[in-house]
Structures are given as C-alpha cells and as structure tokens.
Amino acid sequence: MTHPSIVCLDTWFATRLTSDVADWLRTQITAIKSGDSTALGLAFSSASRRAGDSVLNLNEAEKKSAHHAHPGWNPTAWPLSQAIRARLILAFPDHDAADWYHTIERLFSTASIEELVALYQTVPLMPFSELMRDRAAEGLRSSMQPVFAAVALDNPFPATQLHQDIFNQMVLKAFFTSADITRIYDLERRANHSLARMLCDYAQERRAASRSVDARLWQVVGWSADARIRPDLEKTLQHGSPDEQATVRSVLATTSFVDAAS
C-alpha cells in the first residue's frame, strides 16, 4: 500500500511539474527505491535547481487531502522544490530501520539550510517516528531561525511525538525569537502548568527590563487551566499593556481553572 502522503504528492505533481522535471523525478525515484543512497543525496541537493521558485499553493480540496493523509500536515506554502525533496526521501526503502536511519541522518548532517527545512518539515511523514524524536529535538536547538521554524511551526511532529520538556522549551524559544506561535500545531492541547510557569517567569523578566510582552503568551498560559497561575493573570490585569489585559480578560472569562498539580 502506498503511503497516503506519497499519493498526495504525486497527485499534486501531476498538475505542477513540467514533463522534463517529471521525467527527472521519475528516474530518481526508481534509483532511490532500489536503495541507492548516493542517488538520493544528489537528487535531494539538486532539487531546487530543477524546480525553480514556485510554491505548491494547494487548493481547498488538496489541503483537505493533505490533512486526511496526515493530520496537521499543511504543505500549502511549501516550495515545489521542498515537495520534491519530501518525495525523494519517502522513496527510500524502509524495510531496514537501521539502514534507513543511517541514510536519512546523513542527509541531515550534510544539509544546507533549505535542505534542513525540507527534512524537518518531512519528519512527520517519515516512518520510524520514535527514531526521529532526537533528531527533531536537535532541529529545535538550531540557531538558524528557518530551521527552528521548520520543526516548531506548521509541523504536527512536536505536538504528537515530543516529550513535554522539549515541547515546552520549543514554545519558550518561539516566544524568545518572535516566531509566530499561532502556527504551533496543537499548542492548546499540549499546554501544561510547567510551560505556563516558564512563560509567566519570562513575562516577568521582560517586564523587569521594561520590554514588551506578546499578549498571546497569556492565551497559552490560560490553556494550562492551572489555578496556580491565576495570580500572574491578576497581576497582568493591573500592569500589562492594553493588549495583554484584553487577552487576560478573555482567558479569565472562558477558562475553568483546575486546582490540581499538573
């Protein structure tokens, strides 16, 4: 049975690739399917030279099929080169976990920025999710903002696979680096007291330095629904910016706080 994400990609390519590129891709996939990791490496690298600058730009039906193939998968803004890179990765045989992992790891360890973004955005589609957890955590440690964002934003993997401590550090770093936290998949479900505590401390640190606090931080804090953060919310009603106060009022109005240890 063909992986549903492969079916999606191939369907989208049919209406988007020139025949030259489609032929090239077909040839590469054939070689890669036989386990040729050199072909995978070279095709993976040169994908952007083939694909040019266009973006997938999925229509509504295509977006639905993506989500159906893998919940949280939202490749509508993927460059075409990135979709091709994903397709190449997914072509590599996965009957031997060790061999598969070694080959994919090699792609990570020799990757350019664009390739790292493609790899991390494809992680949720890869087999052996449990093997990829450490690698995803490594991506979150990247100092290259697009690479961090490739793991943290528009990516279901952290919410579905990563341990709470790693997930929390990711959210904190997102606030730290002004990444768009509204694009963190399933943040509401994964919010927890420990994260809320870290974010409250961060807000306090910012306030002590007379720096602004992203009002959305309080929404995330509120999602933990833990009664222990109420005092921080109350304080924000007194001392926060108008945006922060508005967010906190909304949180207080809609949250049933729980008096329990997380």
Place this chain on the structure above:
Amino acid sequence: MMFIDPHVHMSARTTDDYEAMRAAGVVAVIEPAFWIGQARTNVGSFQDYLSSLIGWERFRASQFGIRHYCCMGLNSKEANNEALAQQVMELLPLYLAKDGVVAVGEIGFDDQTKAEERFFRAQLELAKIAHLPVMIHTPHRDKKNGTIRSMEICQEHGLPPHQVIVDHNNEETVQSVLERGYWAGFTIYPKTKMGSERMVEVVRRFGCERIIVNSSADWGVSDPLAVPKTANLMSIRGIPQDHIIATSYGNALAAYGQSGQFNEHDWTSPEAIDQRKLFDGNSVLRGQEPVIDLHAQR
C-alpha cells in the same frame, strides 16, 4: 552603488564586519572553502566546515542583509595530507550540488607539490562534471611560475578560460592571465602584496575587462571593506565609472553567474526568494531590513 566581494572568508570575521560591509554597499559575498589556520586532521572537520558554508555562515550573513554564496573544494595546502584529501574528494560531489555553490574553489597550488597537483587536477574534472566555474588560488611564493602552471593545467583538462577565475594576481601575472582569456582576480591587502593604489593603476593600464577586485579577508590582517574602498579610490583617481562598476560588481556577477546560482535578482528582488520568509513570517532575508537582534536567537 552596489558591491560584490567575490572572495572573502566570512567565517573568520565578526558581525562588526558584516555591518560595515552592509553599510558600505556590499550586497553579496562569495566565500570559498579554505583552510582554517591550522591543518585539519580528519574528514569530519572538513564536512562540518563545508556544511557551515551552506548553513550557519549563509544564515549569519542574511541577518545583516547580505547574500552569501560559496565555493566548494579542497584547498591546496591541505591537499598535502593525501589520505585525508582522498576522503575529502569523496565528500565534494555531494557538496557541489548544494544551493548557493557558485564554483569549485579555492583550489590550485600553494607549495606546488605533486600532491597539490594531483588534487588540483581531480577537482578540475569535478568542475567539468558539475558544470561549475573554478576559482584558482595562485601561490604567494613563486607566484608567476605557479600561475602559469595553473593555467596550463586548466588548458590540459579542457576548461574554457571564461570558466576560470585566476585569483590573487599582481602586476607580474595579470598580463599572461588576461591574454589567455581568464578572469583575473585581485586581492587587496591592507599592507603587503597588492594594495588599493596599485589596483587603480592596474585598471588604468589594463582596462576593466575580466578584472575582479576582492578582499580575501580572513583570520589574518585583512580589510573586508577592500572592495568599496578600492572603488572609491578609483573614483577619486579618475577611473571611469563603468570601469569601477565592472571591477567591483559586474565582472564578478558575470563570472560566477555562470554557475546559475548567482543572480542579481537574489538581492535586488528578495521577494523572489523563497521558503524562508514563509516559515518565519518575517523578512530576515530582505536586504533592506535593519539588523536583527541576534541575542534573541540564543
């Protein structure tokens, strides 16, 4: 006026340099793979260095509104460790295919040993397969002889001269390089070797065809503002404007643009690029944006 510094080792430079280069009008830099001051002892450090040229350093440059490109290669000095050099040769084909790689380089001779020649030749063949121009580092000692030898070897391997940039020229080498149809790179050093005043006279004498100015700024005493400063001096000394543009921008663009990876619209229309801005939602790569607070990244 926009400048290109087509030979500069930005990994060895601080963010102060990026800021100064940006302020002076440098829009794009090319960083050739080189040694790092002391000999590498294992292929892993080569791999990580080559990865940094297409990864961290490229990103670091973007934070200052400068587009960063690189050349991939095994430098002449480290070609003398043959066992290690062979391992590096196995890495290179993969790295030559990466985005933003505009040439094989900087390769050539240092002491003009047999080992250096062996790996120089092997990389010329790689350049042909990869359809990339070649950046040649000419030796600082016995330069005239080494430069001619380098060009003869290129000719033996069938590389068309317009695909080869012979760098670190001086008054003794420039004529034979230009005569044979190669691009002639000039590195402007603050104290020794070729300086700005001498460069002005080279252009006055030889014109601007195929002449390219660069800084080769690295971990030693060097000036990352060499290109804009030399252009400025040329202007003061009455060199025609179009000669200045050619030697500090246009020729570099033409020479390395042959790779297909080095295009003016990368920095004049940054909206044409690309997935980065889609992921972080802000415009880190827009050349016109102010400096971003790097401390926030830690």
